[in-house]
Amino acid sequence: xxxxxxxxxxxxxxxxxxxxxxxxxxxxxxxxxxxxxxxxxxxxxxxxxxxxxxxxxxxxxxxxxxxxxxxxxxxxxxxxxxxxxxxxxxxxxxxxxxxxxxxxxxxxxxxxxxxxxxxxxxxxxxxxxxxxxxxxxxxxxxxxxxxxxxxxxxxxxxxxxxxx
Amino acid sequence: xxxxxxxxxxxxxxxxxxxxxxxxxxxxxxxxxxxxxxxxxxxxxxxxxxxxxxxxxxxxxxxxxxxxxxxxxxxxxxxxxxxxxxxxxxxxxxxxxxxxxxxxxxxxxxxxxxxxxxxxxxxxxxxxxxxxxxxxxxxxxxxxxxxxxxxxxxxxxxxxxxxx
Amino acid sequence: xxxxxxxxxxxxxxxxxxxxxxxxxxxxxxxxxxxxxxxxxxxxxxxxxxxxxxxxxxxxxxxxxxxxxxxxxxxxxxxxxxxxxxxxxxxxxxxxxxxxxxxxxxxxxxxxxxxxxxxxxxxxxxxxxxxxxxxxxxxxxxxxxxxxxxxxxxxxxxxxxxxx
Amino acid sequence: xxxxxxxxxxxxxxxxxxxxxxxxxxxxxxxxxxxxxxxxxxxxxxxxxxxxxxxxxxxxxxxxxxxxxxxxxxxxxxxxxxxxxxxxxxxxxxxxxxxxxxxxxxxxxxxxxxxxxxxxxxxxxxxxxxxxxxxxxxxxxxxxxxxxxxxxxxxxxxxxxxxx
Amino acid sequence: xxxxxxxxxxxxxxxxxxxxxxxxxxxxxxxxxxxxxxxxxxxxxxxxxxxxxxxxxxxxxxxxxxxxxxxxxxxxxxxxxxxxxxxxxxxxxxxxxxxxxxxxxxxxxxxxxxxxxxxxxxxxxxxxxxxxxxxxxxxxxxxxxxxxxxxxxxxxxxxxxxxx
Amino acid sequence: xxxxxxxxxxxxxxxxxxxxxxxxxxxxxxxxxxxxxxxxxxxxxxxxxxxxxxxxxxxxxxxxxxxxxxxxxxxxxxxxxxxxxxxxxxxxxxxxxxxxxxxxxxxxxxxxxxxxxxxxxxxxxxxxxxxxxxxxxxxxxxxxxxxxxxxxxxxxxxxxxxxx
Numbered sequence: 001x002x003x004x005x006x007x008x009x010x011x012x013x014x015x016x017x018x019x020x021x022x023x024x025x026x027x028x029x030x031x032x033x034x035x036x037x038x039x040x041x042x043x044x045x046x047x048x049x050x051x052x053x054x055x056x057x058x059x060x061x062x063x064x065x066x067x068x069x070x071x072x073x074x075x076x077x078x079x080x081x082x083x084x085x086x087x088x089x090x091x092x093x094x095x096x097x098x099x100x101x102x103x104x105x106x107x108x109x110x111x112x113x114x115x116x117x118x119x120x121x122x123x124x125x126x127x128x129x130x131x132x133x134x135x136x137x138x139x140x141x142x143x144x145x146x147x148x149x150x151x152x153x154x155x156x157x158x159x160x161x162x163x164x
Numbered sequence: 165x166x167x168x169x170x171x172x173x174x175x176x177x178x179x180x181x182x183x184x185x186x187x188x189x190x191x192x193x194x195x196x197x198x199x200x201x202x203x204x205x206x207x208x209x210x211x212x213x214x215x216x217x218x219x220x221x222x223x224x225x226x227x228x229x230x231x232x233x234x235x236x237x238x239x240x241x242x243x244x245x246x247x248x249x250x251x252x253x254x255x256x257x258x259x260x261x262x263x264x265x266x267x268x269x270x271x272x273x274x275x276x277x278x279x280x281x282x283x284x285x286x287x288x289x290x291x292x293x294x295x296x297x298x299x300x301x302x303x304x305x306x307x308x309x310x311x312x313x314x315x316x317x318x319x320x321x322x323x324x325x326x327x328x
Numbered sequence: 329x330x331x332x333x334x335x336x337x338x339x340x341x342x343x344x345x346x347x348x349x350x351x352x353x354x355x356x357x358x359x360x361x362x363x364x365x366x367x368x369x370x371x372x373x374x375x376x377x378x379x380x381x382x383x384x385x386x387x388x389x390x391x392x393x394x395x396x397x398x399x400x401x402x403x404x405x406x407x408x409x410x411x412x413x414x415x416x417x418x419x420x421x422x423x424x425x426x427x428x429x430x431x432x433x434x435x436x437x438x439x440x441x442x443x444x445x446x447x448x449x450x451x452x453x454x455x456x457x458x459x460x461x462x463x464x465x466x467x468x469x470x471x472x473x474x475x476x477x478x479x480x481x482x483x484x485x486x487x488x489x490x491x492x
Numbered sequence: 493x494x495x496x497x498x499x500x501x502x503x504x505x506x507x508x509x510x511x512x513x514x515x516x517x518x519x520x521x522x523x524x525x526x527x528x529x530x531x532x533x534x535x536x537x538x539x540x541x542x543x544x545x546x547x548x549x550x551x552x553x554x555x556x557x558x559x560x561x562x563x564x565x566x567x568x569x570x571x572x573x574x575x576x577x578x579x580x581x582x583x584x585x586x587x588x589x590x591x592x593x594x595x596x597x598x599x600x601x602x603x604x605x606x607x608x609x610x611x612x613x614x615x616x617x618x619x620x621x622x623x624x625x626x627x628x629x630x631x632x633x634x635x636x637x638x639x640x641x642x643x644x645x646x647x648x649x650x651x652x653x654x655x656x
Numbered sequence: 657x658x659x660x661x662x663x664x665x666x667x668x669x670x671x672x673x674x675x676x677x678x679x680x681x682x683x684x685x686x687x688x689x690x691x692x693x694x695x696x697x698x699x700x701x702x703x704x705x706x707x708x709x710x711x712x713x714x715x716x717x718x719x720x721x722x723x724x725x726x727x728x729x730x731x732x733x734x735x736x737x738x739x740x741x742x743x744x745x746x747x748x749x750x751x752x753x754x755x756x757x758x759x760x761x762x763x764x765x766x767x768x769x770x771x772x773x774x775x776x777x778x779x780x781x782x783x784x785x786x787x788x789x790x791x792x793x794x795x796x797x798x799x800x801x802x803x804x805x806x807x808x809x810x811x812x813x814x815x816x817x818x819x820x
Numbered sequence: 821x822x823x824x825x826x827x828x829x830x831x832x833x834x835x836x837x838x839x840x841x842x843x844x845x846x847x848x849x850x851x852x853x854x855x856x857x858x859x860x861x862x863x864x865x866x867x868x869x870x871x872x873x874x875x876x877x878x879x880x881x882x883x884x885x886x887x888x889x890x891x892x893x894x895x896x897x898x899x900x901x902x903x904x905x906x907x908x909x910x911x912x913x914x915x916x917x918x919x920x921x922x923x924x925x926x927x928x929x930x931x932x933x934x935x936x937x938x939x940x941x942x943x944x945x946x947x948x949x950x951x952x953x954x955x956x957x958x959x960x961x962x963x964x965x966x967x968x969x970x971x972x973x974x975x976x977x978x979x980x981x982x983x984x
Contacts (some may be wrong), residue, residue, distance in 0.1 A: 002176075002507035005209065005297060005299060006209055006210070006213055006220065006296055006298065006299055007298040008219075008220075008223075008294070008295040008298075014550070014553065015219040015222075015295070015550070015553070015554060015557075016557070016578075016579045017222045017557060017575075017577050017578050018581065019578070019598065020574035020576045020577070021577060021598055021599070021600050024303060027841060030266065034305070034616070035297075045169070045170055046170070051171055055172075055178060055179040055577060055714065056170065056172075056179075058179075058711065058714050058715075058834070058835070059172075059179045059240055059714075060243070061834065061835070062240065062715060062835060063239060063240050063716055063834075065836070065837060065896060065897065066238075066722075066893075066896050067238055069825050069892055070237075070893070072561055073234075073558075073561065073901065074227065074230075074231055074234065074238075074260065074287050074290070075227060075287070075290055075294050075944065076223055076226065076227050076289050076291060076554050076557060076558050077294060077295065078294060078309055079222070079289075079574065079575065079576065080561050080572075080574050080575060080900075081269065081574055081900075082574065082575075082899065082900050082901055082902065082929075083708060083837075083900060084841035084899065085837050085838070085839035085840070085841060085928065086836075086837050086839045087836045087837065106839065106841055107841070108578065108841050109574075111324050112299060114301075115290065115294050115297075117292070118293060118305075119290060122286045122289075122290055122305070122308065122649055123238050123239070123286075124239070124280065125286075125308075126239055126283055126286055127239050127240060127241075127280055129279070129282060130172070130239050130241060130261075131170060131172040131241065132170055132178070132902050133278060133279075134169065134170065134171040134172075135169060135170060136279075136602065137310055137313075137321055137323075138309070138323070139193035139309065140306075140307065140308065140309040141198070141282075141286070141305075141306075141308035141309065142304075142305075142307060143304060143306060144289075144304065144305035144306065144308075145302070145303065145304040145305065146301055149301075151234060155303055155841055158300070159301075170789060178396070178714070178717065178719075178744075179714070179718060180721070180743045181716070181721060181739075181743065182741070182744050183740055183741035183762065184740045184741070185683060185740035185741060185762055185763070185764050191349060204775050219550065221548075222342070222547065222551075223554060224341070224551050225342065226343060226551060226554055229343075229344070229345060229404060229405065230404050230558075232401055233401065233408050234401070236725055237722075237725065237726070241720050243738065243739065243740065244408075244725050244736075244737075244738050244739060246407065246408050246410065246437075246738065247345075247407065247408060247411055248347055248348045248349035248407065248438065249342045249345050249346070249347035249348070249349060250344075251345065252344075252347050259780065263374050270349055271349070272348065272349050273738075274740065280365075293448075314740055322700050329602065329913060333537070333626065333627060334538070334541055334548065334623060334624055334626065334627055336535055336547075336548075336551075336622070336623040340573055342547060343547040343548075343550075343623070350595075353537075354966060355677060357588040361632070369807050373497070373498055374498070377498055382508075383500075383507040383878065384498065384500075384504060386507075386670070386671070386879075387500075387507045387568055387569070387880050389670065389671070390568070390879060390882055391566065391567060391568050392673060392733050393672070393673060393732060393733065394566075394568055394729075394732050394886075397728055397729065397736050398562075398565075398566065398729070401562075402555065402556050402559055402562070402615050402618070403555060403615070403619050403622050403623060404551055404554065404564075404619060405551070405619075405623065406622060406890075408736075409736075410735065410737055410738065410765075411673075411674070411735065411736060412676045412677035412735065412766065413673050413674070413675035413677060414672075414673050415590065415672045415673065425551060430536055434675065434677055435677070436677050441616065442580045442625060443621070443622050443625075446618055446621060446633075450614045450615075450617075450633070451566050451567070451614075452581075453614075453636075454566070454567055454607065454610055454611060454614055454662075455567050455569075457607070457610060458500070458567050458569060458570060458607050459498060459500040459507070459569065460498055461500055461606060461607075462497065462498065462499040462500075463497060465606075465638055465641075465649055466637070466651070467637065468634075468637040469526070469610075469614070469633075469634075469636035470632075470633075470634035470635060470636065470637060470709055471632065471634060472617075472630040472632065472634065472636075473631065473633065475631070476517035477629075485629055487494055487629075487630070491629055506878070506881065506904075507878070507882060507885075508880070508885070508907045509885060509903075509905050509906050509907065510905070511904055511905035511926065512904045512905070513847060513904035513905060513926055513927070513928050532919060563890065564889055565886075565890070568882050570884065571903065571904065572889050572900075572901075572902050572903060573902055574902065601902075602904065605866050637849065661865070661954065661955060662865055662866070662876065662951060662952055662954065662955055663870055663954040664875075664876075664879075664950070664951040664954075670875060671875040671876075671878075671951070673878045690961070695891075701825070701826055702826070703832065705826055710836075710952070711834060711835040712826065712828075713829075715828075715835045715896055715897070716834075717897060718896070719894065719896050722894075723894055726890075726893075726894070729890075730881050730883065730886075730887055730890070730894075730943050730946070731833035731883060731943070731946055731950050732879055732882065732947060733879070733945050733947075733950060733951065734950060736959050768951060770957075771946065771949070771950050771953075774946055774949060775946055778942045778943075778945075778946055778961070779894050779942075781942075781964075782894070782895055782935065782938055782942055783896060783897075784937055785935070785938060786895050786897060786898060786935050787826060787827055787828040787835070787897065789934060789935075790825065790826065790827040790828075791825060791826055793934075793966055793969075793977055793979075794965070794979070795965065796962075796963060796965040797854070797938075797961075797962075797964035797965065798960075798961075798963060798964065799960065799962060800945075800960065800961035800962065800964075801958070801959065801960040801961065802957055805957075811862070813909070813957055815957075815958070
């Protein structure tokens, strides 16, 4: 086939894990982002909690870090891998209004770590939702996407433009 | 405190699991939705695969169902519970363009199942991203939110309006 | 449709979890069996170990019990459930030659526990294979099947005949 | 001791993980097979489903792939490892009658991957059983064994003869 | 046998899960405690961190809560169960010197929740150790024990005396 | 900062995984210890069981080995890693009275394995508690600490003195 193809679909059209055994071991980094949009009052409640103990944000950050380590259990065709670093940053944004989440995953290995960064963002967002849902059922998780990636055969990538 | 509060934050401001032991056992259902927006060519590739074997969509649907069962392992303050039913539907949408995901979770128990439905949607979306990422790095997961919930003390809920 | 159908395939032909919310809570018991066939010398080695410390058999029995508790994580459309009892018995059989494994799973709930019993048998057999594989690569796991089940709407069942 | 011994039993007769730290990192591949024997009518039902959506087979294949990644959690003395590739093939066999399952696991590392391939086969078979059990309680999983292995100090292996 | 016996050892002396199917569903609560003893300087470092962001203590508390939910995966003969509440409190103690951990687990069910409370304490202590180990390798986890339990056939229990 | 610091707390005071990508791959070994103190009668019961089948000790040893492999799932900021060896030894001590547990973890990699050894000890102790708790609610887990570690930039370490 000319042009890009779906690498997880083999020649018979069946789902399978891509063989990464021949890829080189390089340092690979991926950054992903996302947000939870909420009512201004909900953001205010979280900020107040944050002023005191920071627990919604601290809990979501940890949940994101821990989830990154479970990526290969959650995403059927992801390879198990040994992350050397995961970080999750969560910042309030009054203009959204809501919380913005950014995650970074890093390893020295044979496969990219986009899915680990995206999984960290998604689970951090779900955790924010869980902790604030008694106050606001209308929250929405969005803008979950890759910001940048480096390392690996396919070259570096940096997303153009900005998060809506 | 008057007005809604963050139930997962106790009086000392610390994160904790809400005690659901006194809640009634009722049938609880939650429906959540989300989407993966992609290039039209990527959607076409998935549709072609789908015409043959349906594997991107079938894989993402299973990943969502299986993830719903892991919700209490992923979201720190969620209760373990015994889902009686989970379903995930994924449909192509040329106007998006991309795939729309809807998940339903159900149980007879003491806690709501919003998080299970939202987790199913999120992991199904991540799986779609994983399987198509070689063709399209610009995909974005969005619109992840609760559509409806029934059962439980807080009353039934149905979201007004539509998914963007 | 007349006659038996595949309950995990819905009307659109897609895999989904069966809704068990309307089933009655009853005591449900399932017994499954299987074997690992091996060279007589391998069985002798395990017996010798067993005479001393019993570790191949004790390890496989525990692995089977623990695996029964992971059934809903392993089998995509199985419901999570709260087993009240699991037991695994492993006995040498010179006529096979090899080890015979029998597992029992029990709960008070809405779904049958065949898969839990069968998973316990399978993982106990895999563990036996793992612990003896350095001595015998020709081992074979077979005869994994349901022996009996009771409780639930579909009535009691007891397999006719014997394990080969 | 002369002749083969049980490597997982240490000198005191107690179960333990073998130290693989001194083994060389080589490309290791293992292939395993197994089958689910069923009534001809059950196979026909699965084939019909397959003709439409392929879901019994697609679900079992994914379950097998995902289970291979959980091998070290299930089998007590297996080492955690980073598979570079897992594939599972499932083919109907009217002569059995039933479905034949073959799994391949691959990594660049210090331990063999037989257990990963065998676990993939076993869980794929259990998933087939689960999805068809409403139609046929008499199904039997059998013939689960190693077909071939390469890489590692103990040399390559290819099983003589055929699956019964 | 007269007097207390080991309930997890069956009549043949083999490990097995106790059948709890006949036990009544009652509200069961267990409280456990433990500590991490450390150098005064290490405690001071944690306190300083705590003054700013509270992260060692917040992280350990969440790890304890999440671990309680994994108890039946970790302890071979524990039953899976649906906790309705878990809480973990961690308080600095200059006299120790170190941190004291107390955990409470609660459910409406057929089995006690001592192991869930003890697992929460242990993993919270391990997390404290992990986060402070770069500053102090001499830390020691101790005093991990049951404080009280209520509900269930064996009657309520409250430990006499105090933690050393 | 001069002197030791908390490596898991970043410059903003937030919990994060330390980046180990730049550390060298070396052979790393850690040994940890702990004990379960119990009534003399409880120890006698375990010894009697041990004389027959050894199951309390064998079960706890396996639980410890298996738990070491789950360390990065349990401890939020631990890195996933590929242990090449884990062993757990459990010995009765009449002077305690109780059981002493020692665990060793080993890998060729970029991070130390103290947490894996300490987790193995803790879960082995919890398993002993679980299996004997019907006979003795007063048991106490203590003395859980690092005995020695080797490999890695921070140099070898051997604890001075003895376990109380």
